[in-house]
Amino acid sequence: MKITAKAWAKTNLHLGVGPARDDGFHELMTVFQTIDLFDTVTLTTLDEELVEEGSVVKQLSVTGARGVPEDASNLAWRAVDALVKRRAEKTPLPAVSLHIAKGIPVAGGMAGGSADAAATLRAVDAWIGPFGEDTLLEVAAELGSDVPFCLLGGTMRGTGRGEQLVDMLTRGKLHWVVAAMAHGLSTPEVFKKHDELNPESHMDISDLSAALLTGNTAEVGQWLHNDLTSAALSLRPELRSVLQEGIRSGAHAGIVSGSGPTTVFLCESEHKAQDVKEALIDAGQVYAAYTATGPAASTADQRGAHILTVSQ
Numbered sequence: 336m337k338i339t340a341k342a343w344a345k346t347n348l349h350l351g352v353g354p355a356r357d358d359g360f361h362e363l364m365t366v367f368q369t370i371d372l373f374d375t376v377t378l379t380t381l382d383e384e385l386v387e388e389g390s391v392v393k394q395l396s397v398t399g400a401r402g403v404p405e406d407a408s409n410l411a412w413r414a415v416d417a418l419v420k421r422r423a424e425k426t427p428l429p430a431v432s433l434h435i436a437k438g439i440p441v442a443g444g445m446a447g448g449s450a451d452a453a454a455t456l457r458a459v460d461a462w463i464g465p466f467g468e469d470t471l472l473e474v475a476a477e478l479g480s481d482v483p484f485c486l487l488g489g490t491m492r493g494t495g496r497g498e499q500l501v502d503m504l505t506r507g508k509l510h511w512v513v514a515a516m517a518h519g520l521s522t523p524e525v526f527k528k529h530d531e532l533n534p535e536s537h538m539d540i541s542d543l544s545a546a547l548l549t550g551n552t553a554e555v556g557q558w559l560h561n562d563l564t565s566a567a568l569s570l571r572p573e574l575r576s577v578l579q580e581g582i583r584s585g586a587h588a589g590i591v592s593g594s595g596p597t598t599v600f601l602c603e604s605e606h607k608a609q610d611v612k613e614a615l616i617d618a619g620q621v622y623a624a625y626t627a628t629g630p631a632a633s634t635a636d637q638r639g640a641h642i643l644t645v646s647q
């Protein structure tokens with residue numbers, strides 16, 4: 336059996352970071368949105384080999400990016416193990432291989448690993464499920480704070496450590512430029528730097544929520560905000576001039592995506608986004624730039640991680 340699932344990248348239209356909790360995570364007030372860069376994960380059963388104990392994953396390969404682990408530390412591998420453990424029956428299963436085709440910048444604040452975990456949960460669910468949406472969401476939250484959102488997609492408010500999700504109403508599509516850097520940033524390091532710098536927390540999303548309802552891009556642009564900006568800029572001072580170049584070349588607003596170092600720019604139209612992308616590439620500071628729209632999908636069954644193909 337061969338199952339391919341797809342999951343979108345995310346950005347945070349608002350990322351308010353509250354105090355660190357006893358478990359080390361920070362209380363968040365965030366607005367997630369999918370944007371239409373994506374990874375796919377293909378799970379293939381290796382029917383000649385049955386596994387009675389330990390992981391059913393025997394191989395993992397990655398194309399489209401460097402620096403992604405190809406062992407049991409990969410979030411997609413961990414997602415298979417975590418969901419297989421939830422089976423009521425403990426009968427042996429065929430071994431599987433995983434292949435990840437990356438289109439989402441790695442360690443870029445765009446939830447690439449979380450997207451792969453979410454796509455893998457959908458693939459395993461199609462293989463040996465159904466487990467039910469509640470179990471999938473529970474396992475997703477065990478795997479990482481961003482994984483539940485990657486499973487559901489769309490535009491959602493995230494609280495707690497980001498795993499408590501509520502749908503948000505939005506109108507129309509937003510046009511984005513995504514500027515990726517050659518080297519990623521570690522999320523825990525960015526939160527650590529944030530704690531050292533201790534900037535003011537912004538936990539009010541009412542203006543952004545109202546702007547999203549109008550569908551007016553300039554207004555949405557006015558309320559984009561990320562509390563991790565000072566930490567990301569302190570670790571990567573060159574992001575300041577990338578942000579300036581995006582605005583100079585015509586974007587309404589630019590922000591660091593999540594923990595960075597990817598930056599995202601909100602533009603009035605697809606045409607304007609193309610101009611901003613070219614200006615960013617010409618300025619020579621970014622590794623790659625893409626145009627994208629958010630929220631990513633136009634049909635309900637594709638808004639989060641979803642199955643693309645199943646073959647016997």
Ligand SMILES: C[C@@](CO)(OP(=O)(O)O)[C@H](O)COP(=O)(O)OP(=O)(O)OC[C@H]1O[C@@H](n2ccc(N)nc2=O)[C@H](O)[C@@H]1O
Pocket residue numbers: 347350359360361362363365443444445446447449478479480481482495496497522523526592593594595
């Ligand atoms: C910052 C955000 C914003 O959406 O995304 P990225 O920019 O990484 O994509 C997320 O909060 C990242 O989520 P995710 O990447 O799933 O993080 P996790 O694996 O759960 O946690 C990794 C580490 O990040 C820190 N962390 C994460 C979430 C949170 N609410 N508080 C934290 O302090 C902790 O140091 C934790 O050990």
Ligand SMILES: Nc1ncnc2c1ncn2[C@@H]1O[C@H](COP(=O)(O)OP(=O)(O)O)[C@@H](O)[C@H]1O
Pocket residue numbers: 402403404408409410411435440441442443444445446447448449451452519520522593594595
């Ligand atoms: N499937 C995966 N794709 C990308 N990175 C992964 C994956 N599994 C584990 N990782 C590890 O997670 C780190 C963070 O990657 P990623 O999820 O892309 O970034 P972010 O947390 O900034 O959104 C990477 O440096 C890599 O070591």
